[in-house]
Amino acid sequence: MGAAATAGLGIVALRLIRQEPLRQALAGLVGLTVAVLFAAASGEARGFFLPGILVDAAYGLAFAGSALVGYPLVGMIYGLLYRRSDWRADARLRRLFVLATFGWSAVFAVRAGLQAFLSRVDLPGLLAVGKLLLGWPLTLAAVRRASRPRPAAIPAP
Incomplete structure (x- = not known):
């Protein structure tokens, strides 16, 4: 979960640094957060x-x-x-x-x-x-x- 969250935040940071649109990166981060929450809730x-x-x-x-x-x-x-x-x-x-x-x-x-x-x-x-x-x-x-x-x-x- 930590690796996934780090990768997602890294992509958002990279977009910020490059001054690229954040919409897709943030949407991906939301999806990633939902998936991480499912994994945490299930424990698997x-x-x-x-x-x-x-x-x-x-x-x-x-x-x-x-x-x-x-x-x-x-x-x-x-x-x-x-x-x-x-x-x-x-x-x-x-x-x-x-x-x-x-x-x-x-x-x-x-x-x-x-x-x-x-x-x-x-x-x-x-x-x-x-x-x-x-x-x-x-x-x-x-x-x-x-x-x-x-x-x-x-x-x-």
């Missing part, structure tokens, strides 16, 4: 990872639920980012956004499921490695897979 190292597991599980459920009710979060995010609301009128785009939303739901479910398993069997070392490998590497793999060009469909004769 694996408690540190519980908030992240719960957040990933909640994201997975939120993404899947949004797709199931017809308002896929990927489409909603697309609409907000590109200021477009017409995507819902296009059946092809709606299907694409539903599939992409289920894909993201699967990414979050894999993260939460594997970390929950490693926590349950009390392997905090593997849990830490899993947290790292299931973070950005899994996200980048999902984005790369989703952005890969698809071969054009061959029209029926």
